[in-house]
Amino acid sequence: MADGTATTQEKGEDEEGLTEEVIANCNVKVARRISTRYNIPIDGLQGLPEIRERFRKHIHLKQGAEQESREVLHVVSDLKDKDDSSRRRLQGLLQEMHKILETCDAKILEQLECEPDTTDHKIKMAHHLEKLQSTDCPILVAGETSSGKSSLINVLLGEDFLPSRHLSCSSVICKVQYGEKKKAIVHFKDKRTPPATIPLPAGMADLAKHLFKKSDREKESECKEVDIYLPLDYLKSGIFIVDSPGIGESDVMTAAVMEYLQQAFAFIYVIKSDNAGGVQEDRLKKLLKDARKSRKQDKFINPASAIFVCNRWDLVESHGPAEADKVKMDIIRKLRACWSGLQDHQVFFMNTERAARDLEAGYVADDLARLIKGIEDLIPRTFQVKIQLSWSWVWYMVWRALHLIKSFLLKSTVTGSDLHKRYERAKDEIKRLQQSTNKILSDRKDELEKTTRELVDLMGTFLLEKTTESDMQSWAESEVPEVVKGAEWDVLQYQVESCVTARLEELIDDWEMKMKHFQTKIDGMMKTTIAGMNDVEVQLSEVEEELHSPGGHRRSIVLQPQKPRSPQKGVRDLVDLSTEHLDLSDKILLGITSPLMATFGVIGAVAASPVLAVMGIQALKKKYTDQQERRKYKADKCKYVAERAMEKLEDFRANAESIRKYVQERLKPVQDYLQAFEDNLPKKVKAQLELMERIAQDQRTARELASDYQPLLEKVSGMKTKLALFELEELNLLDPCRVECEATQSLTDTPQGASTSLKKGKATKSDGTRIDATIKSYKNKIDDTTVGDFSTVRKLNHDNILRFVGICFSDEIPQLVLQAADGSLRKHLQKVTVMMVNFGRNILPAMRGVCAGLQYLHSKQLVSFGLSQDTIMVVEGEQDSDRFKLAHVSEPRALHLSPEDYSGPAGPYVYLPPEVLREGVTYDSRSDMYALGLMMWEVWYDQKVFYDAVEDINLRSFIATGAQPETSGHHKHPTVEEEAGETWRTIIQECLVTPDKRNLTPSQAIEKLEDINWR
Template sequence: MADGTTTVQDGGEKEIELTEEVIAKCNITRARKISTKHHIPIDDLENIGEMRQRFRQHMRQGGKQTHKEILHTVSDLKDKDDGARKRLQGILKDVQKILETCDDQICRQLELEQHTADHKTKIAHHLETLQSIDCPILVAGETSSGKSSLINVLLGEDFLPSRHLSWSSVICKVQYGENKKAIVHFKDKRKPVTIPLPAGMDDLAEHLFTKSDREKGSECKEVDIYLPLDYLKSGIFIVDSPGIGESDVMTAAVMEYLQQAFAFIYVIKSDNAGGVQEDRLKKLLKEVRKSRNQDKLQSINPASAIFVCNRWDIVERHGAEEAQNVKQDIIRKLRACWSGFQDHQVFFMNTEHAARDLEAGYVADDLARLAEGIEELIPRALQAKTHPSWNWIRHLVGRVLHYINSFLTKSAVTSTQLRQRYDRAKDEIRRLQENADTMMTDQKEKLEEVKGELVASMGTFLREETTESAMQSWAESEVPEVVKGMEWDVLQYQIESSTSARLEELIDEWEMKMKHFQSKTDEMMAIIIKGMSTVKVRLSKIEDELHNPDEHRYMAVFQPQKPQRKKGVRDFVDLSTEHLDLSDKMLLGITAPLMATFGVIGAVAASPVLAVMGIQALKKKYTDQQERRKYKADKCKYMAERAMEKLEDFRANDESICKYVEERLKPVQDYLQAFEDNLPKKVKAQLELMEKISQDQRTARELASDYQPLLEKVSGMKTELALFELEELNLLDPCRVKCAEVDDAVKFQRGNISLRKGKVTTTRRSKMDATIKSYRTKIDETTVGDFTTVRKLMHDNILRFIGICFIDEMPQLVLQAADGCLRECLQKGPKVSGMFGLNTLPAMRGVCAGLQYLHSKQLVSFGLSQDTVLVVDRDGGDSRFKLAHVCEPRALHLSPEDYSGPAGPYVYLPPEVLREGVAYDSRSDMYALGLMMWELWFEQKAFEKSEESMTLQSFIGTNMQLETSKPHKHVTVEEDAGEKWSTIIQECLRPPVDRNLTSSEAMQQLQGVSKDQ
């Protein structure tokens, strides 16, 4: 039928719609009739339940069979990523050209800082990294979990051989090729063997599966499988790995590819007792930790991992309650083993059933959900691969801009003023170093205190009866096997390895339950980050002051705000380094993840305390051949004795426990040490920069000639990088939220920008009211700064940043929810004349406070009016009134259509901005402030008759002026207060050359007006 429903008609029977009710009531006989009439294959199904499910699939798909290639969208995603990488390459090449031609002083200064030193080599490295097209997706997991079967399902055919009782022991790479074939590479010097597919599938299986001695592994090194699948053309390939944890040889093979993988799928054998084989997953994580410590492995984004619980139907056979219990247990264990794990990263399915349905032309529900998850994983992982290069380029450009602005400052101030600035900066740096030294001492003392607490807690655990019992409980399958001809030294090594591993497993399980290390680590990191944030802010302020054009404006940054805890974006998103983004950490020389992206569980790699004893030490202790006979006589008893001896030796030695604790806290120690090492280098580089500028003999004109063109070029690079982040790296933005709904009613619209009420869903899956600041046209170099600027602002009178959402692929700013605009607020109550002290005066004080803050940062509230001042009633006082439009000074770019259109949207902009195309700056804000105060004073809308009746061109041509001396409506306001109010209006509405009143001065005058008037 046209609506997607289907019907059944059998001989003389009345035609029956294939509905949920019909499906629910059908029996085997009726099911076969439905199958025949609608050509729905059911011969591969075992029972009526599966048949009903097949009919439901048929209904959902409208009777159409689905293409077998589940990952067909991957190619488009990869092509998009190719374009993004080429775009970033182009930006970096432009930066490279600028640095090749810029002043030598700039390049020499770059060499003094840790992350920009040897910048030419680093630029070449990032250009090469961005050129790489290798994009492996690693599929790993537990032995016999169905990894190869899952890949076959995703590919749409049985390309990889899989067996129920035999396990793959070789890395398999599935990549694009015009002809189906496999090339087998051997560990020895034999030439690779080419096997045609599918004809040679049995031959390939002989190479892939070992028949015995799994520890030794196959003679094959790896197998390349080539398939003519379009979505593999772009460089993505799938890697099928051996089982994790089955042997050290196989785990090493997996790790070799994990160092290259950009996406990770881990397959779990759900019908194992307890679900997740934690020891194997933890073993993998330990190997990851080892490689990262050795600088071999790039950080894996935990959010880019997918966990597939295969064979789930076997679990469900035990009932819904049991399945739910197993599911919750799996999720609990994954949370413990995988830092940052989210519930939506795990999927439950049966690959055999999915393959069966796919063969019949239907996509099972669980497979569809998995496909959606993978399609979400791939673009995120691709962006994560590009992000490090982008972030380094951004840092490089930021440092160059700082140097350029510092040199240009000398051309704008006198030598005396420059010396005074530098003297103040040196004093600030000295105080900063003193405070940092004190902070480091306090944090080190706190870390030692935490170590002591953990040593005590661990000592208590090691003395518990349950710990002793677990160390002494050994099964035959857990003890080393005595092989004929094996040296006693080797067997001793295996025994010691097993007892050490047992002790470490017990400690891991204890930590998983009690979370002592995790809680103390979180506590220490919070303390350290808070201290680092303070230093970072002070360093940035010192640098800003060196090239700030107006020291008085700069000082406004430090004006104290009343202490007030407000929920911001960091209350709604998951940020591992709460106060520092990566560029901030680079500023302080800290780039390693806090916990190397993984939690404490499994983080200790080959701890020196639990490492096996050296062979020589073992020989001295166990040289008696009776030891070998004792072991052979009762291996489990012998292991219990040796394990208990290991436990007693370990817990009796506080130094050993302390070393173990130090190893667990090493990420914290490393983070602290990196900060301590780099801060002096950073300070030294800044002092040398000031000295260079002081000694520079160039005139002001020469400095401007050398650096002003360079400033424009590098500023352009900064803008391009911001635009790149917004357009190409937005999936990684921790501030990204989902727009749940947007009110159709536009609260404000001016030009390209509008404000609407809406609701968003945060990364923590909670909904909240918000103000959506929408852009009707594509974000460009002019507006991209809006998205970066507002993130860094925190002021009572600035509408707080919540996040970024995308509507129809267009980025939108998500800001704090408001109750309405100032104009609406004042219109709801009594006449303005009766609300002067309650609303009017507090509103203008709030606006001035917001402008004062923005102007101190060289920012403006573009298009300021009563319509862009929003009101949040719950904040109370002057803080109720918030500026909604915040940006850097910019010129207004109008089209001929804008000039011929109504003047309405533009009447609050200064004449010079409209007529001359000059940038909207702080003086423009003061003009808009004057218009607002005029409207409130006379209870009349400025230029009201001109908004709709005149075109913008006519409005500009008339050069209309407001009357400021006519009688006002506030008859109860004292004359002195009225004069102050009128004076501010007159000062704000002066021509731009005479408009000298600042927001700070206006604020001072308003502070002198009593609310009681």
């Protein structure tokens, strides 16, 4: 092309002669010939390595490789559109819940105000609605001085819109946002000075005068901030980029970044890689510590939303692969020391200037492509985290409202005497719970004190080691402050003090990185602490459930630590450890309305190790203020700093209280959890006692209570379903149970028209491990009738139910991933042809296992919708009746059939009771018993029920026939005694009667099956 940029015409042509061998061996002269022949621009490239890389890019493009968009933020723009849609949807749900709350009676509203987490709910509702209306999407780019922040922003924008300099940096916050015309508006701190409008690009030089400041950066700039407006389509959606001053250059500038940092959807931190290993840990630690201190109610830094760009990486690579690997490992080590939870995929190594040159020539550098992919993976999760804060709040509100409504409704279904007995029993259980909790808290506090003493001793030993003294006294010229002409001695002394303190912090961090004393202790204590807290949470939740469940049952409270289901790796995994068996409502019992904010409270406290000056180490008491000291420092800076460093070390290790404060600060996550638990549990208990008293004093009749609360129950239950569906569809990236899966073969002969199928497959967990699994696939989009499947199965733990593994997505439709199985019960029984062996070894244990699974489900008001031999899975490696497991678990629900369903095949529906098919009534526990009867009929007579009737007819015709299986025929099991056979027939008959007479329960069926003998 005439402008020297690459063309993509004839994209598939073979660049004859331009091979890897030619590229690797070309010299400058040959390179110019190649450039001319193939129209590959090389102007501006520095040396043969960059030229060769450009040639490889050209071949890559010519061979048809997919080229990333030049405008990187197009990716973010598309994701932002999806986020806006999710926000509008959740906003609608909050508005709907707001209207529902307006219809609640005074007693419900008063009780909500009594509970610590739902007080001021009207104000909080308005706050969350306002948050969801915001379309702002700030992306904060911060970093170290002269690290190339502005250059990176230009790469992200695709053009050089921001001026960048090598010797100075932006000294004010600069916002890049959408505008119809290119311009900059400079806002001044002095409100009397009107904003200055600068046209772009003509006024670029004038803009630079406001952006860059070479004088003392500690002084405040006259500018407050600069708004740059660019007519870029992808900025229309509300995306704007914030180019911040160099972090750590001044407290004034760092403070200005805080507000943007806490609301940013993405945080990109740029590191000057060639600056002695890059990461200026003290600055990044200070940034995170300041952010924690200034954190507002729902504004926080999500550690996973950060991207670290190690710029000028080519200068590091110029020293060879070995040195580059060493620097890379050192950078990641330092980042992990001050940014807890950091993952390798959050760190990128690149050269922004080279990336900009490639973009100008029409190519995307490999390192830029990796960064684009990283942003594409990061932003959706960050969007969902922001939305989840509002979702979590309204979900908790719905959960508490349901508890209150059900508790009032219970009074309409039981006698006053029964209600009094329940309440007295609940009070006794709460009292025992409090006593057990006090013991747990006392044990944990004792353990914390013991751990503190152990760590103080370990740290004291380290501080006395000769290597520690040696490291504190070893200083190079480049590591100590320069003597600047005209600078006051107090300033230089402060710089020396800062250097010495930073060195001691670094030595302690390196010691901890190697020995992991703090990490091991914190991880262990957090696991035991959270496990104990979880047990209390679950027990309190069960007490509440008993107070509103129609059946009610007495449960003695005995607290034992919860055992995690899988080994945990560190502090960042603790939330999964503590909540993997709970739904969100259970997670929030401690009074934290957002689990994510609780997570950050832990991570933040560990992320930045305590600054020693804050932990009780005073500044050096001896003041060196005379000129003699100045001359002494100038004569031998390294020796002078070494002496001051030893004074600092001796001062610290001689002060036992300072060491103790340091250790306590690092153990603060454990202390915070214990304190939150100790503070909030009494509030929860008090609210529950007040609720019982409020209901006991209520004078309304049973009919009045039902009239007041039944419609409200239906509305709030419907809202819970809608919110669950929203979580599944809009917040799925945050699900810790999300896995990747692939189906391999069907486990059952799925009837034509069935809405679900069960298949063998493989699941890949987040840690990369692959396991065998059963995949429950949904044919249609998940709706309000099936969304409950995904929440109920997570909380179940029974030998006769397929264990929950995770959730995967296929064509955006979620699929349940369950414990691996070998096949269905039907196929399993077909393998055994000797009937006399089959009954005792398989059939009888199978029916006992099915009944045990149903008994467990029904105790939790759940069912096995569509129960049949095809939905009972067999796990060969387990024993006796435990081999047989229910695959379908759901809440009771009605079957919604369309006209097309009625004219379609009857096969998928023959195991459903007639009343569910004909009348559309709810499939409940009695429906399960009907399906159990059909299953027992099939295995008894060794044939498929209704097989002839449904072979050639549709569902409407099948319903019209009113077919019922005949139970008087001779069975196929010669080893079963006659009396036992009669018992089997009786169970079948009791299961197949009309619903008003279908009173047999799973536990009663188990008792009957226990009496069956076989020879």
